[in-house]
Amino acid sequence: MELVCPAGNLPSLKAAVKAGADAVYMGLQNATNARHFAGLNFTQKQMQQGIEFAQSRGCKVFLAVNTYPYCHDLDTWQQAVDTAADLKVDALILADMGVMDYTCEQHPDLNIHLSVQGSATSAAAVNFFAEQFNIKRAVIPRVLSIKQVAHLVNQSKVPIEVFGFGSLCVMVEGRCLLSSYATGLGPNNHGACSPAEFVEWKNTDDHLETRLNGILIDQVDKDDSVGYPVICKGRYEVNDHIGYAIEEPTSLNTLSILAELKAIGVAAVKVEGRQRSPAYVRQVTEVMRAAIDDCLEKPDSYRVRDKWNKTLGDLSEGQQTTLGAYYRNWQ
Amino acid sequence: MIKQTYKKLSLAPIPYFWDRATVEDFYQQVADSPIDEVYLGEVICSKRRALGLNDWISIGQDLTAAGKEVVLSTLSLVEAASELSVMTKICQQDDFAVEVNDMSAVQLRTSHTKPSFTAGGSLNIYNQRSLDKLKSLGLNRWVLPHEHNQNALHAFDLTDIELELPAWGRLSLAYSARCFTARTHNRSKDQCGFICDQYPDGLAMKTQEAKDFLVINGIQTQSGTIQNHLEAISDDAVDILRLTPQQNNCFEVIDIFDQVRKQQMHVDEGQQKLAKCTIHPISNGYWHQQAGKDWVAAKQ
Numbered sequence: 001m002e003l004v005c006p007a008g009n010l011p012s013l014k015a016a017v018k019a020g021a022d023a024v025y026m027g028l029q030n031a032t033n034a035r036h037f038a039g040l041n042f043t044q045k046q047m048q049q050g051i052e053f054a055q056s057r058g059c060k061v062f063l064a065v066n067t068y069p070y071c072h073d074l075d076t077w078q079q080a081v082d083t084a085a086d087l088k089v090d091a092l093i094l095a096d097m098g099v100m101d102y103t104c105e106q107h108p109d110l111n112i113h114l115s116v117q118g119s120a121t122s123a124a125a126v127n128f129f130a131e132q133f134n135i136k137r138a139v140i141p142r143v144l145s146i147k148q149v150a151h152l153v154n155q156s157k158v159p160i161e162v163f164g165f166g167s168l169c170v171m172v173e174g175r176c177l178l179s180s181y182a183t184g185l186g187p188n189n190h191g192a193c194s195p196a197e198f199v200e201w202k203n204t205d206d207h208l209e210t211r212l213n214g215i216l217i218d219q220v221d222k223d224d225s226v227g228y229p230v231i232c233k234g235r236y237e238v239n240d241h242i243g244y245a246i247e248e249p250t251s252l253n254t255l256s257i258l259a260e261l262k263a264i265g266v267a268a269v270k271v272e273g274r275q276r277s278p279a280y281v282r283q284v285t286e287v288m289r290a291a292i293d294d295c296l297e298k299p300d301s302y303r304v305r306d307k308w309n310k311t312l313g314d315l316s317e318g319q320q321t322t323l324g325a326y327y328r329n330w331q
Numbered sequence: 332m333i334k335q336t337y338k339k340l341s342l343a344p345i346p347y348f349w350d351r352a353t354v355e356d357f358y359q360q361v362a363d364s365p366i367d368e369v370y371l372g373e374v375i376c377s378k379r380r381a382l383g384l385n386d387w388i389s390i391g392q393d394l395t396a397a398g399k400e401v402v403l404s405t406l407s408l409v410e411a412a413s414e415l416s417v418m419t420k421i422c423q424q425d426d427f428a429v430e431v432n433d434m435s436a437v438q439l440r441t442s443h444t445k446p447s448f449t450a451g452g453s454l455n456i457y458n459q460r461s462l463d464k465l466k467s468l469g470l471n472r473w474v475l476p477h478e479h480n481q482n483a484l485h486a487f488d489l490t491d492i493e494l495e496l497p498a499w500g501r502l503s504l505a506y507s508a509r510c511f512t513a514r515t516h517n518r519s520k521d522q523c524g525f526i527c528d529q530y531p532d533g534l535a536m537k538t539q540e541a542k543d544f545l546v547i548n549g550i551q552t553q554s555g556t557i558q559n560h561l562e563a564i565s566d567d568a569v570d571i572l573r574l575t576p577q578q579n580n581c582f583e584v585i586d587i588f589d590q591v592r593k594q595q596m597h598v599d600e601g602q603q604k605l606a607k608c609t610i611h612p613i614s615n616g617y618w619h620q621q622a623g624k625d626w627v628a629a630k631q
Contacts, residue, residue, distance in 0.1 A: 068458075071457075071458045071459050072483075074460060095455070096455065096457060096458070096461060097455075097460070097461040097464050097465070098457070098460030098461040098464065102460065119433070119455065121408060121410055121433070121435070122410070122433075122435040124415055124434075124436075125409070125433060125437075125438060127438055128435075128437055128441075129434070132464070132468075143408065143507065143508035144508070145410075145508075171505035171506060171507050172408055172505070174455060175408075175455070175506060176504070177477055177502070177623065178504050180478055180622070180623060181554055181624055182624060183622050184620070188455065188457070189457070215542075215544060216540050219539055232505075235539065236536045236544065236545075237541060238535070238547065239534070242539055245511060246509075246511060246552070324508075325508035325509070328519075329519045330508075330509065331510065331519060331520040331521070
């Protein structure tokens, strides 16, 4: 079971490689990937340096080109694919059928992984991409229970990668329009959820508010802290009650089911967080590396260590973690 | 034969959990309405079993007899093996056309011997190359995904494809493994008790300033606004205008669209009358390359 870690920039890439990632994933500095944030991602030269650093240490490199181009944007996405081929990445992480079709035609030897943004939640969907675009792996959305993951892995024609730790998308990835409904720009068409230019933090007499394009997402007492205004983690009024109607600020943490993921045949575990700091990437990678090594070496006696949970808990949104949809009752 | 010169009107599947009698009454009224195309089936939650596939087929047969074209729609978010089995039956039957709402259904439909299909709006088709790929596999009608604006639509070559535009109703914005209606009632999805039957038009999720924002419908999140694209009735790229069922004034909405398409009512008058068919704010922002929630008034 491979450990796939986020590389938002060169320092994070190096941190992940040194801490034991089997693969790192990165993006270019434009809307072709789903972490299109200012100051993040790689120029072509930095990519080259990163690939050399990682590959020379036995770590694979994947390039995420996993957003959806409109007709007039397709050239830019195709150029990103050409760049990946030139730089000899180990795989491209793609979501759009048009970009996959181009890749198959122009670079038939380039490995394609289906991005989580491709929104394939069943073996039938994964096998569609396997048959039509010869994908070599699929990353599946965070909507399945562990039993459903096992069934999918069993029926899939290609290896399956799942999310193991990091921020939790509550909605099925690749089909969430909440951000673009509020701002015009979202993960699919812009590579970012709640783009920073629409975010407002405002102090009133007794409150701290967060707004997204004018919409109140949450407010707290002046001395409390409030998270980034991602719509699904806000507090709203439903049936005269104010609360986290969709989900609380929390992070996914699969340490307690890692052995099970291994046993059902999951090929790779992914850590979310290209927008996080190199220190964050190093700490999470170290914990996940140690845990996966334990799983591989002595699967029958695998136990989550307290210090792992403490480290990951401290790095989590709202210092809370969840198994998300893997745990049926969460649903 | 004289070619029909006005656009077709279609009726989307009922997104909410209505009881059996309400559903049957509703489609009896649809049979007498000016709607041309009717999409049938449960597209949100497979736990809702007031009607099974055979019931939908039976309603479909009645509507066909009434002169409607009927399309069976598949579930939007597929998780369980049991859901794939219902979907397989839909995709392998020949009596009705099929609307595929996720890539699982595309796979099941294209392994059928005559694999024509309508691509639902929740399939990610953003560019010509993606559209052409699915066209080569049998796509013959395309429901435009919400994030396309009017100019983006006009960039497509739609030869041999019917273009259907969602023109009235709440936008479908997201799907989740979690049921938010059950969550509101402190229940898990497996113990939901079909609580969404209490919300036949969805459950409002307002901001802390009590402003309309989103609507919860089980595992689906919808817009708090009603999208209104009556203005697109004069857009040559659009073949079919799709209306979403709602509890109140649904047939008034249908009649307004029908009269405007037949030029028996001016668009402006239609807009004024449509505004009275809902108590919620209306939107058309995506069409004008703005936030989906926004309303852009027609230029005078």
